[in-house]
Amino acid sequence: MSFRHLIDFGDLTRGEWEEIYNRCQDIMDHTKDYMDVCKGMIQGNLFFEPSTRTKFSFQTAMLRLGGSVFGFDDPKSSSTAKGESLKDTIKMVSAYADVIVMRNPKEGAAKAASLYSEVPVINAGDGGHMHPTQTLADLTTVQRFRGAIDGVSIGICGDLKNGRTVHSLIKALAKFENVRFYLIAPRELAIPDYVRAFMQEQHLWFAEVTGLEPVIPRLDVLYMTRIQRERFIDPLAYERNKGIYVLTKRKLERAKKDMMVLHPLPRVDEITLDVDDDPRAMYFEQARCGMYARMALLMDLARQGHRKTEPVEIGTNPLCENPNCITQAERYLPPLVKKNGGSLCCAYCDSQLTD
Ligand code: NCD
Secondary structure, three states: OOOOOEOOHHHOOHHHHHHHHHHHHHHHHOHHHHOOOOOOOEEEEEEOOOOOHHHHHHHHHHHHOOOEEEEEOOHHHOHHHHOOOHHHHHHHHHHHOOEEEEEEOOEOHHHHHHHHOOOOEEEEEEOOOEOHHHHHHHHHHHHHHHOOOOOOEEEEEOOOOOOHHHHHHHHHHOOOOOOEEEEEOOHHHOOOHHHHHHHHHOOOEEEEEOOOOOOHHHOOEEEEOOOOHHHOOOHHHHHHHOOOOOEOHHHHOOOOOOOEEEOOOOOOOOEOHHHOOOOOEOHHHHHHHHHHHHHHHHHHHHHHOOOOOOOOOOOOOOOOOOOOEHHHHOOOOOOOEEEEOOEEEEOOOOOEOOO
């Protein structure tokens, strides 16, 4: 089997997800049995962007498996502040660690890192693009507490343009049968074109709507997200959209008695505090599931050992025009292209390429 990273949930087959989930269940029920599984292994955490849950859950996951963790959570304290390239940082850290967990503000950064790393790279969020391990937490919660993911009607609400957890979740849910998606967002925060093209290509059932209340009664899962302030180029656009969706106890009255409310957290104001005590509010449980799901993932990826990397072509001019794409910042990256929904896309950030 070829060397595996986790960059995009599309990298996993449904069978691989099921293996991770089954292991995760066993870890949840018999955590102590796993305390030496990654004994002697070292995880390098490169957090170029703020994080609470993802960073702590990856740290505690590795510690619970008997391994150790080093890294930074402020790039100002690393050589990046001196102008070091992502390539060089990854080359170095992959010599020290057995697995790299990276969060970076640039879209496609994890894919770029995987080209140079001798050890598996796990994408802990690349700009507004993808966040596959949050999706592990999301799916684990639905599978464990609902019993099945097939057939679920899910409302995904909030900033669907910039919310990376949303893009990964849609990619993952495409692997299941008869999922119905209600995509609830103001028009200017609708899903990016590449996600829509993917959904069309996969023949997924989806409705893009602007109102939360009319669709609430139809949902089995409501996935709330915050408006991603830090991704807005125009501060007025943030002001226009902040506070646009707020889930309250009153709105929940119209929901199914067993609907699950999920949220990747952090919450700003999109779920009122009085919802927290409703049995349908599963977001803190979801964060807990995330640690166990990451344990199951680490067991799988971190134990692959080191590999020798292939030489990588040196790029000269980025093909991709997305200003947030990693190829715009790290200009030596080779131009990589892939097909999505019939059109050519940047293989780092998925943006459609203009010819
Ligand atoms: C999310 C993220 O970082 O994308 N948080 C997380 O990892 N749990 C969601 C968010 O920041 O809104």
